[in-house]
Structures are given as structure tokens and as C-alpha cells.
Amino acid sequence: MSLPVNRFVNRPILATIHTDAFRHNLGRIRELAPQSKIWSVIKAKAYGHSLEAAFQGLESTDGFALLDIADAQWLRDHDWAGRILLLEGIFSLAELEFAIKLHCDLVVHNEQQVSWLETFKNHSGNPVNIFLKLNSGMNRLGFRPEQYRTAFHRLHSAGYHLHHMTHFANADQVDGLPSVGEQMECFEKAIEGLQAPSSLANSAAILWHRNALGDWVRPGIMLYGVSPTGVHADIVRSELQAVMHLRSEIIDIQELKKGDHVGYGGCYEAPEDMRIGVIACGYADGYPRHAEDGTPVWVDAADAKGEGVICPTVGRVSMDMLTVDLREAPNAKVGATVELWGNEVPVDDVAQMSGTIGYELICALAQRVPVLIK
Structure with a gap:
């Protein structure tokens, strides 16, 4: 077990990253x-x-896919000998040379990248794997179908090992356009004979x-x-586990009278005498x-059953604090543990x-929050 990154922060907030949940989820993907x-x-620092937690929990993967070449360097520095895919490819000829030295696979999605690869002299002797991206309807990155075959032949002639690649725009929606079926039809037509x-x-298509x-x-x-659709029931049905658990504590309790207001702007008015936890x-x-009143927070209720309960937020979230209605947790005290998201409260x-x-939300966890890799 690792110590929190910043062990001297005295606030009780802590994000725990469960590497066993990473392993479980990777196993489920292998089953699917x-x-x-x-x-x-593992883009956006996983x-x-x-990266540390992802590397520990996902070390049995076949490869890591990321954006920043500095993260590829980090993996190599930590003895990752497997494959690494740069999801947006390279952004300059100089970066291409560095990527080859790191034995990275490259996504290629535009004419400039093809030209760089054609002129590049690979002195490493190592084969370079290219994932050539087709724009099959998402209209974000990739070659249009009428351009794709020419790019494929150019890179093949230059001696690169080619793979076909596309990205689905609406694999998480029933009626989204273009549909997965439409994109697959486009893809299969474009790569015919290659x-x-x-x-x-992606995640939604796997599910x-x-x-x-x-x-x-x-x-x-x-x-x-976390669910591709934002519906936690998808995670339950898929038997996946939350990896990040964000917890803190109640640091104060206020006794309100009916009609009292809470927080900046006084947006919440107490409907009766009540306790709120800070x-x-x-x-x-x-x-x-912008979390609305009623956003769930799990609170250690400190009752005879030793169970926690879900309490709703009230009032505006401020920079360092938020407040919850404790009417469902009458025995909760200062120092009681709360979960903002994780097992008890799905981040979705x-x-x-x-x-x-x-x-x-998971990408926006602030640097000031201590992290425990478990």
C-alpha cells in the first residue's frame, strides 16, 4: 500500500484508487x-x-493507449516493455523520431503525418506499427473513405506495418446518427481488399x-x-467496479431553524428545524x-446498525466545502466519514x-486532493 501523495495535508479529504478494481474490470473486458x-x-493521467495506479492495476494489458509522449516515456522508465499507442499520433517530425526510439505504435489521421512518415529514415531496425484512422462518420479525426486507400498504400510502400482503425460516435445510443451499423458498413467498404x-x-461498443x-x-x-452512457445501471449489469473512491468527513454541524438559509446566495431555505453537515x-x-440540491452523499450514520445512509446536498457548493441535509442521519457527528463518489455513491x-x-468528474480531481493507491 502506498502513502498518499501529499501526506501532510491536514484536511480529511482523500481519493483512494483501488488497483484490484482495475484488475477486475480488465478481466471483465477479456470476458466480453x-x-x-x-x-x-490511460490518457489524461489515466x-x-x-499513471502509477493504472500501471499497477493494468499491468496484464496487451498495450497502453495514451496521448502524451511524456507518458510513454514514463512507462518505459518504469520498465513497461509492451506496446504503447499514441492515440493522436505525432505532432512534429522531431516527435516522430522520439516516438520511434520509445517503440510506440502510431495513429495516423492526416496527410501531414503520412508525409512525415514517408520522409523519415528509420535507423532503429524496429518495425513501426501504424493504426491508420478512417473517418467513418464521426467527422473528428481520420481520412475520409475516398482518401483512405491512397494513404494506406503510401504507408505500406514505405515499409510500415498497417492496421485499420475507426471510432464510433454513437455506440452508447440506440438512435444516434451515424449508427454503429452505418459506420461499420463504411469501414468495411473502405478497407475491402486491404x-x-x-x-x-471503444467501451460502449465492447458492452x-x-x-x-x-x-x-x-x-x-x-x-x-464508470458508464459510457452516464447510467450507473450499465455498470451494475456489466459487473464492473468503481476504481476511484472520493471520501472526506463532516467538519461541522449547524442546527437550523425553519426558514434559515444555507450558503452563498441563501438558495436553500430550511423547511423545518434541521441539522446540516459541513x-x-x-x-x-x-x-x-453546479451540483443541484439533492445530489447524493453517503454519510456514516453512526447508528446502532453501523450503517451509512444517503443524505442530499443543500445549498451551493463552495470552494472548499459543501453541505448536506442530516435528517436521515440524526446520529451523525463531526468526524463522520462521507463518500462523495465511489462504491456507495456512483460518480455517474x-x-x-x-x-x-x-x-x-474523475478527470477533474484536483491536484490538492491526496491520493492513496491501494
């Missing part, structure tokens, strides 16, 4: 896509969970479109136990400022009450 190899996506492995499925996986899948959000967590810690539920998605 048994014929595919896995790129574990979705806010830290023999190479493929990489297709709901297992006819569209490819030789390599690219799970991201599901590795962290929690050491605010938007400077990464908790969403907090996100829904805040007009955002779970991705944003």
Missing part, C-alpha cells in the same frame, strides 16, 4: 472480447487516477456491439468503473460546483445531478 487484444486507454488487423471498439470489436479493442471509461470538499477539490449519479458526465 475474448478474441481481441486490449489497448487500455482519467485522473494517476489485409491488415483492425481496431474498432453493446460485440459484432464490431476488431482485433484490438480500446476500452477507456469502463476500465475505471463537509470538507468543494469545487477546488474537483466536486462539481453525481454527474447526472450536475449536468455533466462521469468522465469529467
Whole structure:
């Protein structure tokens, strides 16, 4: 067990990263896509969970996929000898040389990258794997179908090992356009006769479109136990586990009279005499400022059963604190443990009450929050 990154912070807030949950989720992906190899996506410092934790929990993956070449260097410095995929490829000719030295696989999605690769002299003697990206309808990155075959042949002629790749725009929606079926039809037409492995499925496709996986899948959000749709029931049905647990404590309790107001702007008015708990967590810690009244927080109720209860937030979230209605936890005291998200409170539920998605919350965990890798 590692110590928190900053062990001298005296506030009780703590994010615990459970590497056993990483291992469990990776295992579930292998069960869902048994014929595919896995790129574990760890961009944005492993979705806010830290490269250290992801490396510990996902070391049995087939490869890591990321954006920043500095993160690729970190993996090599920590003795990762497996494959690394740069999801946006390289941004300069100088970076290309560095990426080859690090034995990185490259996504190629534009003409400039093809030109750099054609002129590059690979003196390493190591084969370079290219994942050529097709824009099959998402219209973000990739070659349009009429351009794709030319780019493929150019890179093949230059001696690179080619793979086909695309990204689904609406694998998490029933009626989203373009549909997975439409994108697959486009993909299959574009690559017809071009023999190479493929990489297709993101988290949503792994869960709901297992006819569209490819030789390599690219799970991201599901590795962290968060739903691609924002609906926590998807995580329950898929038997995934939350990796990040954000906890803190009640640092004060206020006794309100009916009609008293709470917090900046006095937006919440007590409907009766009641107790509210003040929690050491605010938007400077990464908790969403726009969380609505009623956002769930788990509170150690300190009752005879030794069970916790869900208590709703009241009033505006401030920089360092938020407040909860303790009427369901009459015995809660100063020092009581609370969970902001994790096992008891799904991060997807907090996100829904805040007009955002779970991705944003876990990625936005503030640097000042101590992290325990367990």
C-alpha cells in the first residue's frame, strides 16, 4: 500500500484508487472480447487516477493507449516493455523520431503525418506499427473513405506495418446518427481488399456491439468503473467496479431553524428545524460546483446498525466545502466519514445531478486532493 501523495495535508479529504478494481474490470473486458487484444486507454493521467495506479492495476494489458509522449516515456522508465499507442499520433517530425526510439505504435489521421512518415529514415531496425484512422462518420479525426486507400498504400510502400482503425460516435445510443451499423458498413467498404488487423471498439461498443470489436479493442471509461452512457445501471449489469473512491468527513454541524438559509446566495431555505453537515470538499477539490440540491452523499450514520445512509446536498457548493441535509442521519457527528463518489455513491449519479458526465468528474480531481493507491 502506498502513502498518499501529499501526506501532510491536514484536511480529511482523500481519493483512494483501488488497483484490484482495475484488475477486475480488465478481466471483465477479456470476458466480453475474448478474441481481441486490449489497448487500455490511460490518457489524461489515466482519467485522473494517476499513471502509477493504472500501471499497477493494468499491468496484464496487451498495450497502453495514451496521448502524451511524456507518458510513454514514463512507462518505459518504469520498465513497461509492451506496446504503447499514441492515440493522436505525432505532432512534429522531431516527435516522430522520439516516438520511434520509445517503440510506440502510431495513429495516423492526416496527410501531414503520412508525409512525415514517408520522409523519415528509420535507423532503429524496429518495425513501426501504424493504426491508420478512417473517418467513418464521426467527422473528428481520420481520412475520409475516398482518401483512405491512397494513404494506406503510401504507408505500406514505405515499409510500415498497417492496421485499420475507426471510432464510433454513437455506440452508447440506440438512435444516434451515424449508427454503429452505418459506420461499420463504411469501414468495411473502405478497407475491402486491404489485409491488415483492425481496431474498432471503444467501451460502449465492447458492452453493446460485440459484432464490431476488431482485433484490438480500446476500452477507456469502463476500465475505471464508470458508464459510457452516464447510467450507473450499465455498470451494475456489466459487473464492473468503481476504481476511484472520493471520501472526506463532516467538519461541522449547524442546527437550523425553519426558514434559515444555507450558503452563498441563501438558495436553500430550511423547511423545518434541521441539522446540516459541513463537509470538507468543494469545487477546488474537483466536486462539481453546479451540483443541484439533492445530489447524493453517503454519510456514516453512526447508528446502532453501523450503517451509512444517503443524505442530499443543500445549498451551493463552495470552494472548499459543501453541505448536506442530516435528517436521515440524526446520529451523525463531526468526524463522520462521507463518500462523495465511489462504491456507495456512483460518480455517474453525481454527474447526472450536475449536468455533466462521469468522465469529467474523475478527470477533474484536483491536484490538492491526496491520493492513496491501494
